[in-house]
Amino acid sequence: MSGMELDDLTADALREFGNIGAGHAATALSVLLQGRVMMSVTDARLCPFRDIVDVVGGPERLVAAVFIRISGEISGNMFVLFSLASVDRLLDRLIEPIDSREDYSDLDLSAVAEVGNILTGAYVTAISDLCNIQLNQSVPSVAVDMAAAILDIGLMMTGYDENEAILISTSLAHGQHSIDGHFFMLPDVDGTRTLLRVLRRAPDHG
Numbered sequence: 001m002s003g004m005e006l007d008d009l010t011a012d013a014l015r016e017f018g019n020i021g022a023g024h025a026a027t028a029l030s031v032l033l034q035g036r037v038m039m040s041v042t043d044a045r046l047c048p049f050r051d052i053v054d055v056v057g058g059p060e061r062l063v064a065a066v067f068i069r070i071s072g073e074i075s076g077n078m079f080v081l082f083s084l085a086s087v088d089r090l091l092d093r094l095i096e097p098i099d100s101r102e103d104y105s106d107l108d109l110s111a112v113a114e115v116g117n118i119l120t121g122a123y124v125t126a127i128s129d130l131c132n133i134q135l136n137q138s139v140p141s142v143a144v145d146m147a148a149a150i151l152d153i154g155l156m157m158t159g160y161d162e163n164e165a166i167l168i169s170t171s172l173a174h175g176q177h178s179i180d181g182h183f184f185m186l187p188d189v190d191g192t193r194t195l196l197r198v199l200r201r202a203p204d205h206g
Contacts, residue, residue, distance in 0.1 A: 006046065006196075013199040017126055018044040018168040021183075024122035025170070032118065033093055033174050042180075043169035049186055052151055052165065056081050056182055059148035064104075066116025066142050067153075070124060072135040074195055076187035078123070080116040081150070086179045087112055093174060104144060113142040119183060123168070131198045164192050 006014065022039040030037045053059045064087045066080040082090070087108075088101055094111045101108070117140040124135050143150060165186040172179040187195050 010196050010200045011045075014046075014166065014196065015041065015044045017123075017130060017199055018170075020130065021119075021123035021126035021168065022170055024125050025119050026172075028118045028122060029115070029172065029174075032114070035174060038173040040171050040173075041168060042171050043167060045167055046164040046192070047167040047184070049165045049184075050151070052079075052081075052167075052182075052184060053147040055167065055169070056147050057083070059146065059151075061147045062144065063147050063150060064112050064142065064144045065150045066113055066120070066140050068117065068120045068140050069138040070120075070135050070185075071138075073133040074127070074135065074187055074198075076185060078120045078137075078186075079150075079184045080119050081147070081182045081184070082112070083180065084144070086181065087144075089177050089179050090115060093177065109142050109144070113140045116140050116142065119170075119181060123183060123185065127195070127199075131195075133198070166192065166195070 018041040022041050026037045026039040029039075047055060053061070056063050062084050064082045064084065068078045070076055070078060087104075088098075091101070091108055091111060092098065094115075095107065104112075120137060120140070124137050127133065128135050143153070165184040168183040168185075170181050170183065172181065185195075186192075
């Protein structure tokens with residue numbers, strides 16, 4: 001495991017980024033889910049990209065992944081990973097409750113992509129607000145596969161595996177339902193240090 005050590009100021013800035021992004025996401029998801037959504041950040045740290053599979057339960061764990069490319073003053077890739085149990089709970093709220101889903105329809109995947117788009121968009125907005133920079137994001141793409149296969153796709157997109165991703169893990173509460181998601185941001189080469197340096201210098205929004 002590579003080790004970019006975070007000082008207290010940078011770790012605080014990363015948590016602040018996570019909390020602001022979660023706040024933006026909760027507001028947008030409240031509209032989509034037609035009810036109050038509470039989001040909490042359960043983890044905010046750096047994670048070597050090749051270790052993401054461990055965060056989501058191992059290489060053979062089936063997950064749904066939403067991918068978005070960001071560009072602008074900072075460029076890189078964003079992923080939102082959901083367990084299939086969380087996906088099913090989301091779809092029960094967004095489309096209709098079903099006892100068991102053996103497969104996902106195009107409508108199901110479109111709904112998952114929209115939620116991933118909202119989550120990544122919330123963090124893009126948080127970066128833009130905190131750092132006063134302009135960022136753009138691509139149209140989301142979604143896939144359901146084993147975590148190792150998703151990681152391989154991510155490595156093909158990035159072309160390297162030595163950089164560390166920014167990991168924000170969140171828990172979303174809507175009524176009696178809890179939905180967990182993992183947000184990863186992998187800036188382009190040397191971009192992680194650049195982004196953390198910019199976040200550390202951002203004004204206090206607390």
